[in-house]
Amino acid sequence: MSALSSDAIIACDGLSKHFGGVRAFTDVAFQARRGEVTAVIGDNGAGKSTLIRCLVGVHVPDAGSIVFDGREHPFSNPDGARKAGIETVHQNLALIDELTVAQNLFLNRELVRRIGPFAFLDRKAMKREARSMLSRLSINVPSINQRVRRLSGGQRQAISICRAVGSGAKLVVMDEPTAALGVQETANVEALIRRLREQSVSVILVSHNFDQVRRLSDQIWVMRAGKMAATVRASETTGNELVALVTGAA
Amino acid sequence: MSNPTDNAPVAHSAGAAEESRPSLSALLLDPSFWADWASVVGLVGLVIVFGIAQPVFLSIANLQALLLAAAILVVLSIGQTFVVATSGIDLSLAAAVMLGAIILGLVNAAGYGIFIACVLAVLATSAIGFLNGLIITAGKIPDFVVTLGTLSGITGLGLILSGGEPTMVGSTFLLKLASGSFGPFGYPVWVAIAAVIVAHIALYHTRFGVHLLATGGQVESAGALGIRTNRVKIAAYTISGFCAGIAAILLVARIGSAEPQINTSLLLNSVAAVVLGGVSLFGGRASILGPAIGALMLTALVNGLTLLNVSAFYQPLAVGAIVVLAALIMRYQK
Numbered sequence: 001m002s003a004l005s006s007d008a009i010i011a012c013d014g015l016s017k018h019f020g021g022v023r024a025f026t027d028v029a030f031q032a033r034r035g036e037v038t039a040v041i042g043d044n045g046a047g048k049s050t051l052i053r054c055l056v057g058v059h060v061p062d063a064g065s066i067v068f069d070g071r072e073h074p075f076s077n078p079d080g081a082r083k084a085g086i087e088t089v090h091q092n093l094a095l096i097d098e099l100t101v102a103q104n105l106f107l108n109r110e111l112v113r114r115i116g117p118f119a120f121l122d123r124k125a126m127k128r129e130a131r132s133m134l135s136r137l138s139i140n141v142p143s144i145n146q147r148v149r150r151l152s153g154g155q156r157q158a159i160s161i162c163r164a165v166g167s168g169a170k171l172v173v174m175d176e177p178t179a180a181l182g183v184q185e186t187a188n189v190e191a192l193i194r195r196l197r198e199q200s201v202s203v204i205l206v207s208h209n210f211d212q213v214r215r216l217s218d219q220i221w222v223m224r225a226g227k228m229a230a231t232v233r234a235s236e237t238t239g240n241e242l243v244a245l246v247t248g249a250a
Numbered sequence: 251m252s253n254p255t256d257n258a259p260v261a262h263s264a265g266a267a268e269e270s271r272p273s274l275s276a277l278l279l280d281p282s283f284w285a286d287w288a289s290v291v292g293l294v295g296l297v298i299v300f301g302i303a304q305p306v307f308l309s310i311a312n313l314q315a316l317l318l319a320a321a322i323l324v325v326l327s328i329g330q331t332f333v334v335a336t337s338g339i340d341l342s343l344a345a346a347v348m349l350g351a352i353i354l355g356l357v358n359a360a361g362y363g364i365f366i367a368c369v370l371a372v373l374a375t376s377a378i379g380f381l382n383g384l385i386i387t388a389g390k391i392p393d394f395v396v397t398l399g400t401l402s403g404i405t406g407l408g409l410i411l412s413g414g415e416p417t418m419v420g421s422t423f424l425l426k427l428a429s430g431s432f433g434p435f436g437y438p439v440w441v442a443i444a445a446v447i448v449a450h451i452a453l454y455h456t457r458f459g460v461h462l463l464a465t466g467g468q469v470e471s472a473g474a475l476g477i478r479t480n481r482v483k484i485a486a487y488t489i490s491g492f493c494a495g496i497a498a499i500l501l502v503a504r505i506g507s508a509e510p511q512i513n514t515s516l517l518l519n520s521v522a523a524v525v526l527g528g529v530s531l532f533g534g535r536a537s538i539l540g541p542a543i544g545a546l547m548l549t550a551l552v553n554g555l556t557l558l559n560v561s562a563f564y565q566p567l568a569v570g571a572i573v574v575l576a577a578l579i580m581r582y583q584k
Contacts, residue, residue, distance in 0.1 A: 078474060078475075078476055079476035082475075082476050088474070090471075090474055094468075094470075094471040094474045094475055095468075095471060096463070096464045096467040096468050096471055096472065096534065097467055097468065097534070098463060098466075098467040098530075098534035098535045099460070099463060099464060099467065099534075103460055107460065107464055107472075107475050107477070108457075108461070108464075108472075108475045108476050108477050110457045110460060112457065118456075119456065119457065120451075120455045120456060121454075121455050121456060121457065121459075121460070123455075
């Protein structure tokens, strides 16, 4: 699968990662197309989370190449990945409870005004921007000055996603974005991901939920026991086929 | 010793004063508001109680003396606040003050001049803070343990350097610093005010401040977003050390000599002021005005009790009671 299509936003080939004697995955080829929602599914321990962490710079793969936006091996840590244009929506959300919605949206990329050698936060501009970021994705929160601690799980997830998208990221990576959410909140977050798809944001979605994956994604990659087992178009597959691919019955 | 009960009516009167301002009436029903403003409420309460019980308390001379006495604690509380905001604690703070004072005294006595002595003292205490932060982050050792260790180490170092003897510091510069005044306040008060303003701006109006609170709030999340949390922690401890150096200069100026003795109440009161100021000991939530007013409140408590001829033996008891009370109120902080 080394023939990479030219419209891939990210592509990797021959990727391997070991932790001591434990193989997370070996010789994995994977790619995500620009403007599509690409899903990665697999059983627990299939290696999908580790693969994603390699893509976003948390882990450095032992072997193989990653090409992001036409550049090879573009980064070696999460900060580098972020600067290159990959934003991650973490499983544990990575929001700071005690900070406000606006502060969280601009965390570590705060807008500043420079006065001589000093840089002061431009809080007005950040609040204004935060409002427009939230309204662009039709996200409702009581107030952008609200501490995140008081928000519901769905609102928190929405803010995580909004932060990722709002940074002008070329690729948004979501690891189990609805795992901890109730039915209504899951529906809200799915609607949000659909809006991203309409706006042609490139998304990689890691999920356990086959129905959700078929509803939301364009292309589905299946991992099994540390290998990339298959890839299918979401429109051309069925839930049963996915189950068979994940369990190895196919 | 009826502070808790005395506080109740006082709290109401403070509330009435607040209510006249717009949009605060809703806040007043929120226990979280009282937790956030515990130090202000407590200070206003103490001022009213002591003012009634002993009118001398409200005399200009006494208030000026009170502010002067509070300056050192205010500066230390600010340093402690930065550390506590990262969910750490700096137990070596008072020991660093002692070492700073001794270095100041020794360098001055060696004839290098008072300015170099002061600069070296601040550099030394900042280095101690830096070292604290470095050991905590690089060694992944709990803050409590590391600063307890440096507390002991610095104390020993101070004793070795000074030979256990106090050093007289006869400097006109320090004498002026301690006794001179500009406008209504003595110079030490201005130093404390300047520290409050700079720290407030650093906490609320810079990226460092946001990153500090993020590091204290959820260190893994902050790290995942690319914030260099170890650097932030080291910076917080270095700031704490720097504040200890400033406090050392103020202390030597005040007593005229460098004593190889730790003022333990300075350490405990700095933590107490931080707690009173509504700063969460779990990190992530801090203000500068709160701890500064907390420090004022603790100084006012001691000052008032002294004016009322209450034995000095009762003062730690009163401080302890107030701090525990404040911690209980903090439970309502949301």
